[in-house]
Amino acid sequence: xxxxxxxxxxxxxxxxxxxxxxxxxxLQAGGDPTYLFVSERASLEEIETTxxxxxxxRPLHVQYLTFVGDLTRGDFGQSLSYRQPAMDIxxxxxxxxxxxxxxxxxxxxxxxxxxxxxxxIHRGTAWDGSITTFSMLGQSIPNFWMGIMMILVFGLYxxxxxxxxxxxxxxxxxxxxxxxxxxxxxRTLLHLILPGIAVGTYSLARNTRLxxxxxxxxxxxxxxxxxRSKGLPEMRVLIHHALRNAWLPVVTIIGxxxxxxxxxxxxxxxxxxxxxxxxxxxxAINQRDIPLVQAGxxxxxxxxxxxxxxxxxxxxxxxxxxxxxxxxx
Amino acid sequence: xxxxxxxxxxxxxxxxxxxxxxxRFMVEARWPVFAVICLLVxxxxxxxxxxxxxxxxxxxxxxxxxxxxxxxxPDGSVFLLGSDALGRDVFSRxxxxxxxxxxxxxxxxxxxxxxxxxxxxxxxxxGGWVDDxxxxxxxxxxxFPFILLAIMFLVVLGSGVWNLILIxxxxxxxxxARIVRADTLSLRExxxxxxxxxxxxxxxxxxxxxxxxxILAPLTxxxxxxxxxxxxxxxxxxxxxxxxxxxxxxxxSMLAESRDTxxxxxxxxxxxxxxxxxxxxxxFNILGDWLRDFLDPRLRERT
Numbered sequence: 001x002x003x004x005x006x007x008x009x010x011x012x013x014x015x016x017x018x019x020x021x022x023x024x025x026x027l028q029a030g031g032d033p034t035y036l037f038v039s040e041r042a043s044l045e046e047i048e049t050t051x052x053x054x055x056x057x058r059p060l061h062v063q064y065l066t067f068v069g070d071l072t073r074g075d076f077g078q079s080l081s082y083r084q085p086a087m088d089i090x091x092x093x094x095x096x097x098x099x100x101x102x103x104x105x106x107x108x109x110x111x112x113x114x115x116x117x118x119x120x121i122h123r124g125t126a127w128d129g130s131i132t133t134f135s136m137l138g139q140s141i142p143n144f145w146m147g148i149m150m151i152l153v154f155g156l157y158x159x160x161x162x163x164x165x166x167x168x169x170x171x172x173x174x175x176x177x178x179x180x181x182x183x184x185x186x187r188t189l190l191h192l193i194l195p196g197i198a199v200g201t202y203s204l205a206r207n208t209r210l211x212x213x214x215x216x217x218x219x220x221x222x223x224x225x226x227x228r229s230k231g232l233p234e235m236r237v238l239i240h241h242a243l244r245n246a247w248l249p250v251v252t253i254i255g256x257x258x259x260x261x262x263x264x265x266x267x268x269x270x271x272x273x274x275x276x277x278x279x280x281x282x283x284a285i286n287q288r289d290i291p292l293v294q295a296g297x298x299x300x301x302x303x304x305x306x307x308x309x310x311x312x313x314x315x316x317x318x319x320x321x322x323x324x325x326x327x328x329x
Numbered sequence: 330x331x332x333x334x335x336x337x338x339x340x341x342x343x344x345x346x347x348x349x350x351x352x353r354f355m356v357e358a359r360w361p362v363f364a365v366i367c368l369l370v371x372x373x374x375x376x377x378x379x380x381x382x383x384x385x386x387x388x389x390x391x392x393x394x395x396x397x398x399x400x401x402x403p404d405g406s407v408f409l410l411g412s413d414a415l416g417r418d419v420f421s422r423x424x425x426x427x428x429x430x431x432x433x434x435x436x437x438x439x440x441x442x443x444x445x446x447x448x449x450x451x452x453x454x455x456g457g458w459v460d461d462x463x464x465x466x467x468x469x470x471x472x473f474p475f476i477l478l479a480i481m482f483l484v485v486l487g488s489g490v491w492n493l494i495l496i497x498x499x500x501x502x503x504x505x506a507r508i509v510r511a512d513t514l515s516l517r518e519x520x521x522x523x524x525x526x527x528x529x530x531x532x533x534x535x536x537x538x539x540x541x542x543x544i545l546a547p548l549t550x551x552x553x554x555x556x557x558x559x560x561x562x563x564x565x566x567x568x569x570x571x572x573x574x575x576x577x578x579x580x581x582s583m584l585a586e587s588r589d590t591x592x593x594x595x596x597x598x599x600x601x602x603x604x605x606x607x608x609x610x611x612x613f614n615i616l617g618d619w620l621r622d623f624l625d626p627r628l629r630e631r632t
Contacts, residue, residue, distance in 0.1 A: 011468065018469035026481040036485065136618075140557065140611035142564050145584055145603035152596055256471075263476035267565045271588065282569055285484050293484050297477045304474055 004316060012309045019301045020071060023294050024064050032056065036290050037080065076298070077291035081284070086295035090277060094299070095170035097276035100269065101261050103192045104200035108257065109250075112204050116211025121238065123216060131208060138205025143264045147198035147271035154194060161194050164273040195272045199264040203257055207250065215246040251318060254311055259304040266300075354623050361619040364612035371609050374427040382421035383407070386578050390416030398597050411597040413583075414590055419597060422578040423605055429572075429579040430609060433493055434560040438552050440498025445505025446548070450536050452506065453513025460510070467503040475500045476562065483571040490573050493566065497559050504551055512544040546624050553617030557610045564606050580606045 027033045034051040042050070051057050055066060070077070076087040119131040155163030169188040172181040218224065219242055227237045269278030277296050284292035355361045374381065383406060393400065396412040398419075410419040452463040470478075479496050486492045516522055517540070525539045566572045567581025575582065580602040587598035 014465070015469050015473075019473055022469075022473065022478065023481060026478075026485050029482055029485050033485070136614060137607075137611065140614055141607050142561050142568075142581075142584075142603065142610075144565060144568050145599075145606065148584060148587065148591065148599045149603065151591060152594075152599060156592065156594060259474040263474050266476060266480070267568060270569065281480065285480065286570060288484065290484065293481060297481050300477055301473050 005313060008309060008312055012305055015305050016302065017068075019298060019305065020068055021064070023298050023301075024067050027290065027294070028060070033290075036288060071298070076295035079284075079292040079295075080289045081287045081292065082289075086289075086291040087299070089292060090280065090295045090299050093275060093277045093280045095168065095174070096166050096274065097262075097265055097269070097278065099166075099168075099170055099188065100192060100195055100199065100265050100274060100276060101258065103189075103196040104203070104261050104265070105254075105257065107196055107200035108203035108207055108261070109254075112207035112211055113247075113250075115204075115208045117215060117238075117243070119208065119212045120215035120219065128212075132212070135205035135208040138201045139209075141201060143198050143202055144267045144271050146201055147195060147268045150194040150198055151271070162191050163194065165191055166274050166276070167191050191274075195268050195274055198271070199261055199268045202264065203261060207253070207257075210253065211246065211250060214249045215242060218242045218246045221245075248315075248318065251311065251315055256308070258307050262300050262304065351623060355619060358619055358622070360615050364615035364619070367608050367612040368616070371427050371431060371605075371612075374424045375431045378424040378428055382418070382424045384418035384421040386417060386421040386425045387576065388417060392416065410601050411595075413586060413598055414595075417578075419583075419601055422583060423580070423601055425578045426580040426583060426602065426605065427609075429490065429567075429577060430560050430563060430606070433490065433497065433563045434556040434613075436494045437497035437559045437563075438501060438555050440494060441501030441555070442505050442548065442552060444499065445502035446509050446541070448502060449506040449509025450513055450540065453510040454517060454532075454536055454540070456514075463506065464510070467506055470500075470503055476565065479562065479566060480569070480571060483566065488570075488572055488574055490577075493563060493572055497562055500562070501555050501559065504555065505548060508547060508551060509544055512547070513540055516540050516543060550617055550621045550624065553613050553620055557613035557617065560606065560610050560613070 027036070032051075034047055034054065034056050037054060038047055038050050055063055058066075074087060076085065076090075078084065079086040079089055082089055115131050115135075119128045122128050150161075151163045154160045167184050167187040167190075169181050169184050172178075172184065224237060224241055227241045228234075232241075265276065266278035266281055268274070269276045270282045273279065277300065281293060281296045283289075284296065355365070390412065393408065393412050394414055394416040396408050396416070398408070398411040400408045400411065408418050408420070410423065412418055413422070448463050448467075452460045479500060482496050483492060486496075522535060522539055525535050530539070563572060564579070564581035564584070567579045568585045570582070570585065572579055572581055583602040584599065587595070587602070590598055
């Protein structure tokens with residue numbers, strides 16, 4: 001157990017180093033990165049000064065070590081458009097993004113579990129047919145288009161939900177203003193519904209299929225037949241014997257899911273003018289504000305890596321077989 | 330949907346050709362027929378766009394801006410699916426958009442698939458440090474939300490079809506590498522590989538002539554699903570303004586432009602490109618599902 005955790009931690013460190021290396025190399029991929037930081041009409045001297053100031057005249061490995069050194073001190077560089085530390089701006093937008101990601105995750109999991117079970121236990125019936133068809137469709141709809149359609153139908157035509165904006169919940173919580181947070185909550189949720197559905201649909205569809213096939217596989221096992229032949233009620237077989245084993249594969253994807261949803265959030269936030277990291281990145285892309293893009297990407301990737309670490313560690317507790325399999329590999 | 334593994338795969342007619350069996354299996358499953366028709370339409374649009382399009386997709390018509398579907402121009406020409414904010418014909422742009430989506434989708438899979446297959450073969454055949462290195466690289470890449478990686482590189486490299494293909498392709502190699510590695514590991518121990526080794530075949534020949542042909546089939550399944558997800562990513566990146574240059578019409582960039590006129594209820598600008606993406610992606614997904622059932626129902630656990 002201990003050695004598995006240690007190895008997994010080490011792996012996460014390697015991955016994080018990989019993330020920094022990739023973000024560093026991305027900057028170099030287009031040739032001299034100095035040109036990304038100066039205006040198109042900059043004079044030669046200006047370019048030279050900027051190159052010196054940002055250290056792009058030094059050897060690559062020195063640049064990388066400086067870059068990593070700065071990162072460990074929390075220095076992600078200055079945003080070119082805001083003239084402020086890039087990380088501060090990104091961190092300010094983080095709570096809104098977390099709210100949207102969590103909300104869509106809840107949609108993706110809470111609906112997927114009953115739908116997947118329903119399809120599996122009524123395999124081959126109309127229930128199963130319509131659920132699998134819908135999940136096939138859900139996996140084929142671009143999330144941002146889903147967002148646009150939701151705006152068109154539920155926002156502009158039916159006028160049921162607001163089509164843009166965000167009411168903060170986590171931010172006041174973190175400032176200790178619990179009263180404000182609580183009174184905001186209904187409006188927070190109202191603003192999250194359309195973007196949340198847009199982000200969550202793909203995952204909902206995928207999870208439904210996953211839960212369905214996972215449960216179907218478990219239901220064919222010998223121990224299920226044993227449980228049934230013992231005369232246990234079907235409900236008990238399902239809950240105590242089948243679901244316990246069927247939900248393990250679901251746990252493993254929760255971490256990956258989060259990263260997936262983050263990717264969706266980045267695009268969908270733009271559709272709903274939702275003030276999170278996604279919209280920030282979108283603006284930064286258009287203004288070619290490289291440090292801001294870097295800070296946003298590294299922060300999201302870092303969260304993703306940590307979350308996957310936690311999920312894996314939790315998983316070992318849930319399923320001791322993993323540890324054994326790892327040991328043999 | 331074709332969700333009963335193995336059904337129809339028991340051949341009733343002996344010596345039925347593989348192709349006919351595939352066709353019959355497809356017709357029985359019904360949905361794949363729909364998918365093939367959709368994809369044929371998209372392929373025709375991509376290949377013959379310039380001949381089929383009633384208008385030059387970038388010709389602006391300032392008199393007929395935001396014309397509703399089926400509007401008629403002063404010269405009697407019909408805007409089948411309406412016109413956009415610059416008076417460009419939506420239908421013509423849609424046809425041209427099929428080019429980018431299909432080209433990027435298929436080319437990216439070719440890039441990612443080739444990298445992944447070679448990496449997987451090397452990893453599985455040689456094992457040891459080669460295997461360790463390749464698999465750790467794969468772990469690192471998977472630990473990084475792909476869309477973020479793509480955003481970062483495209484911001485620096487700039488937009489363009491080839492950059493897009495390269496980045497989306499590199500984003501896919503891990504899936505292929507893992508599956509090919511697993512298959513190579515098991516094939517390496519098989520008699521026919523040992524026979525090839527005993528006959529003194531070169532390592533290259535063993536890897537590419539003896540092992541590779543035996544592991545290709547399951548890859549077509551992965552490829553079909555992957556084309557679907559690459560088309561989705563391409564649309565998302567185009568939507569963010571990171572895809573091909575703005576002068577080239579793509580479904581994603583058409584949707585990005587549609588946002589400005591959404592409030593004014595110009596629904597056709599938002600609906601048609603989305604439907605085009607959805608049908609194309611759906612078709613590749615259905616095809617992948619069908620291929621998986623057709624080739625080997627047991628594969629469903631691995632994808």
